[in-house]
Amino acid sequence: AVQLVESGGGLVQPKESLKISCAASGFTFSNAAMYWVRQAPGKGLEWVARIRTKPNNYATYYADSVKGRFTISRDDSKSMVYLQMDNLKTEDTAMYYCTAPEVRNPAFAYWGQGTLVTVSS
Amino acid sequence: DIVMTQTPSSQAVSAGEKVTMSCKSSQSLLYSENKKNYLAWYQQKPGQSPKLLISWASTRESGVPDRFIGSGSGTDFTLTISSVQAEDLAVYYCEQYYDTPPTFGSGTKLEIK
Numbered sequence: 588a589v590q591l592v593e594s595g596g597g598l599v600q601p602k603e604s605l606k607i608s609c610a611a612s613g614f615t616f617s618n619a620a621m622y623w624v625r626q627a628p629g630k631g632l633e634w635v636a637r638i639r640t641k642p643n644n645y646a647t648y649y650a651d652s653v654k655g656r657f658t659i660s661r662d663d664s665k666s667m668v669y670l671q672m673d674n675l676k677t678e679d680t681a682m683y684y685c686t687a688p689e690v691r692n693p694a695f696a697y698w699g700q701g702t703l704v705t706v707s708s
Numbered sequence: 709d710i711v712m713t714q715t716p717s718s719q720a721v722s723a724g725e726k727v728t729m730s731c732k733s734s735q736s737l738l739y740s741e742n743k744k745n746y747l748a749w750y751q752q753k754p755g756q757s758p759k760l761l762i763s764w765a766s767t768r769e770s771g772v773p774d775r776f777i778g779s780g781s782g783t784d785f786t787l788t789i790s791s792v793q794a795e796d797l798a799v800y801y802c803e804q805y806y807d808t809p810p811t812f813g814s815g816t817k818l819e820i821k
Contacts, residue, residue, distance in 0.1 A: 632750075632758065632801055632812040648808055684757060693805040694748035694763035701757055 609685030
């Protein structure tokens with residue numbers, strides 16, 4: 588079965604950095620685009636970042652709200668995807684979910700349990 | 709960015725009733741080359757991660773009860789639950805994956821009377 592397990596969340600102060608991780612299993616990780624989606628407390632879902640596969644040059648895409656501050660990366664040898672978050676703001680406080688689509692269907696079929704990032708002084 | 713508008717924001721129904729919720733997109737999600745609508749519905753129960761219910765506007769995922777029905781095309785879409793069960797208490801989100809960035813609606817919260 589497909590599993591996505593996030594880790595690394597926590598409490599940080601504004602302007603600090605944090606790197607969260609997602610361990611994937613149960614599918615051919617190297618063939619899958621990977622995504623981060625976040626959800627602020629009591630709010631809706633917001634797409635954060637996307638990383639494509641090696642044949643697509645690991646191209647990355649970001650929401651305007653995080654562009655220039657967040658960096659998504661992946662390690663296909665470890666089936667891991669990461670989100671480096673720099674210059675964090677209070678509005679980045681959210682549950683961060685790692686998500687992945689099925690083959691030939693871009694909808695988010697697989698979700699992790701999420702890791703909570705709290706930015707507060 | 710494509711804006712997704714969901715209505716109503718919340719709805720309370722009794723078990724066994726039929727419920728419908730709407731999702732409208734600011735531009736068409738119908739891709740002319742394959743005649744598919746790039747629209748998904750997710751269910752998020754309290755304290756849980758979202759779960760994909762329906763993709764391509766009307767294709768149920770494996771294991772999703774057939775009381776969940778997706779319909780619509782272009783810019784107007786509907787999720788119908790034909791006979792609501794207590795376990796359907798959740799927030800339902802639509803999402804377009806026609807264009808980057810993928811965008812979500814603000815959700816419809818389903819409450820059981």
